Amino acid sequence: MADQQAFHFEGTFFETLSIRIVEATRERVVADMDVRPELTTVGGRLHGGAIMSLADSIGAYGAFLALPKDAAGTTTIESKTNFFAGAAEGTVRAESVPLHVGGRTSVWQTRITNQAGRLVSQTVQTQMVLTK
Amino acid sequence: MADQQAFHFEGTFFETLSIRIVEATRERVVADMDVRPELTTVGGRLHGGAIMSLADSIGAYGAFLALPKDAAGTTTIESKTNFFAGAAEGTVRAESVPLHVGGRTSVWQTRITNQAGRLVSQTVQTQMVLTK
């Protein structure tokens, strides 16, 4: 598992979201996030933006782990989410896997499920490989 | 202009993001958001998730204002963002306009620009009209 602390997430958006990495390899990233009021809509459900933020965070995390050795980093160039169900309580779990890992881009697909096990969303995002 | 307070944003994700609505009609929503540490990546730039969250928030706001009179509400069913430039300081401005307003869906396009006036991102999202 990757050393999450190596990224110095303290005080960043990653911490604002309170994402907890459960597993992280170049082939799969799993993370949990609680449905806290600060992340919800006026209707008390997890905000679509928080859902996309969780997906973006762990997809980019996987892309970072899968970078070629000589790369300088990775940045999201596009992201698409479909929403299927809400999450009003408990914890959501996100799982991100690569659809493609190449020298110039990698593409990650993230599915988020709610406490009841229903599919909340699916995100597909393209990460650009940055060179030095 | 819509009464922003009517939504009771206190304590929600909208407040976490510190979005300030500048203008809001059924034809255009404009909002500002500051690049605060709590919204940035470990690299000190506005997090892609925060960018998508801003877009989602004001696109949904516009969709709400454009709802047919007998509708019960609106929910985002899909959202797509392309990222073009970063935002490391100051304030970003988001402007959302409808591409389509119909009885079953509306589609909103949001462009976000950074302090220097460069295009940071473009989001297109589909809002479902909820019926009672």
Add this chain to the structure above:
Amino acid sequence: MADQQAFHFEGTFFETLSIRIVEATRERVVADMDVRPELTTVGGRLHGGAIMSLADSIGAYGAFLALPKDAAGTTTIESKTNFFAGAAEGTVRAESVPLHVGGRTSVWQTRITNQAGRLVSQTVQTQMVLTK
């Protein structure tokens, strides 16, 4: 399996593409398409538009099969494709499965693989349920 002839595809774009339905249920649609010159780019590879057309056709076909009994039809409201590899010869195979089947929309994911078994593309599309 659905009766493909029931749709009177003769002379339509479906026939222009020469799509051959291999299997079609409300849970899975599989189809083949040959890499013919009329469907390729100037570089001799299957055109991205032909790839998206194949995906759109069979995703919509699945959505049609999964419609509620009292529905009038279905129409694609949005479609997103990521491209991973080319197809320069032989036949590509497309497989479409639903991510969501609801009363107002269904969402279909289609993966296309080339003759060598490599993933060519992934499409996710939203189909609106039309009512009478």
Add this chain to the structure above:
Amino acid sequence: MADQQAFHFEGTFFETLSIRIVEATRERVVADMDVRPELTTVGGRLHGGAIMSLADSIGAYGAFLALPKDAAGTTTIESKTNFFAGAAEGTVRAESVPLHVGGRTSVWQTRITNQAGRLVSQTVQTQMVLTK
């Protein structure tokens, strides 16, 4: 204006679609396409795939014209379309403009309108710059 014949479109998908380039510069590509039976659905409307194919073709054309001098070519890596209205007769017009032109990618937005002047679709696609 670019010399369309330079691409040897004869016998390719571009010709299958009967796309007529009206104007083509690195800042704007405009093209027309007729609503012929071979491009329609069983319902007699322009097929969503044909609409996406037209957008993909002219977006890629613009990306080609906007390539850096030392580039080897361009390929579509992702494409997203929202559909708003149908086209059952006459000619549709597509206009493609760049949202971003960079050294590694360019992003093109294409709007297609039907004979009556209604917006049929909007596509945003990312083109990768290929190097020698």
